[in-house]
Amino acid sequence: RIICSRWFSGPRNRFCQITKFGPWEIIRLFIWGLYLFFATLLAYGVELLTCSAGPDGRSTVSNYPHMQCFKDSEWLKLMPFALLFTTLLLAILLSSVTLARRSALRALIISDMKELGFWSFFFEDFR
16 A cells, blocks of 8 residues: 555556555565576575586586585685575475465365465466
């Protein structure tokens, strides 16, 4: 509502009345995007952990052969950020799936197995 009152004032406010744009919709859109691109984001997060041995016996990052694993100062500086990103990504996804499952089960019980509720996008098909 705050966003709608600031960005869509006057005749453009009809957009907010039609869509009921609010903070939960922003969170839902963020989680849907996270869910949709989860595999790609996870691959970026663990990219520094994909070490392979080169022909000279040195262990380097597969996508960045100039960076040695566990020895290069650049690798050591980037690793905490990669681990933090991956941990946050997994925590957000697992907590949102738990929230969606509980919410959907509650909506199914209330609606006599007819509605999945607000978080139904987690359980719908993306074809």
